[in-house]
Amino acid sequence: MAVKIRLQRHGKKNFAFFHIVVADSRSPRDGRFIEQLGSYNPNTNPATIIINDERALAWLNVGAQPTLTARRILSYEGVLLRKHLQDGVAKGALTQAQADAKYAAWKAQKDEKVNAKISGIKNEKIEKARAAKAAEAKVNEARAEAIAKKKAEAEEAARKAAEEAAAAAAEAQAETPEA
Numbered sequence: 001m002a003v004k005i006r007l008q009r010h011g012k013k014n015f016a017f018f019h020i021v022v023a024d025s026r027s028p029r030d031g032r033f034i035e036q037l038g039s040y041n042p043n044t045n046p047a048t049i050i051i052n053d054e055r056a057l058a059w060l061n062v063g064a065q066p067t068l069t070a071r072r073i074l075s076y077e078g079v080l081l082r083k084h085l086q087d088g089v090a091k092g093a094l095t096q097a098q099a100d101a102k103y104a105a106w107k108a109q110k111d112e113k114v115n116a117k118i119s120g121i122k123n124e125k126i127e128k129a130r131a132a133k134a135a136e137a138k139v140n141e142a143r144a145e146a147i148a149k150k151k152a153e154a155e156e157a158a159r160k161a162a163e164e165a166a167a168a169a170a171e172a173q174a175e176t177p178e179a
Contacts, residue, residue, distance in 0.1 A: 002024070003022060003023070003064040004023055004024075004064065004066070005064050005065070006021060007021075007040065008029065017042070021033035021035065021036050035055065037051055037055055037059070038050045038051030038052055038056075053077065085099035086099065
């Protein structure tokens, strides 16, 4: 029986998430599986991957073949690196302590990189919010200036109209003879 580590699609249209499963290669994509190893959600930034490393490594060691996408996910999570290091220990190329140290160093570097991306996304959001607020303040200031200008023009027009009315009344009073 050929065993595959592959993705099983779930979720709704245009918003899929996947379960990482071990299944017989002859069973349908979303059908029967042997064991669920974790989940993969590409809708978040960065993508959320939850996987049982120990079980995935055990299945790889007994010959399960990952699909291309599952291989990329396992590589991203370091499962394939652990398998590679375990093979080196089995051949005598390095000790278990050296393999553990290499994996720990790789994992620390990977975690640092992911945290940098998360903080970069957060900072980018904050900067966008600041820029939007500054643009809104600029628009509000321009509107306030336009309203003040219209108000000043209206006051000037009212003052001129009052002066003209006063001048016309004075002129009308000067034209009428006093009795």
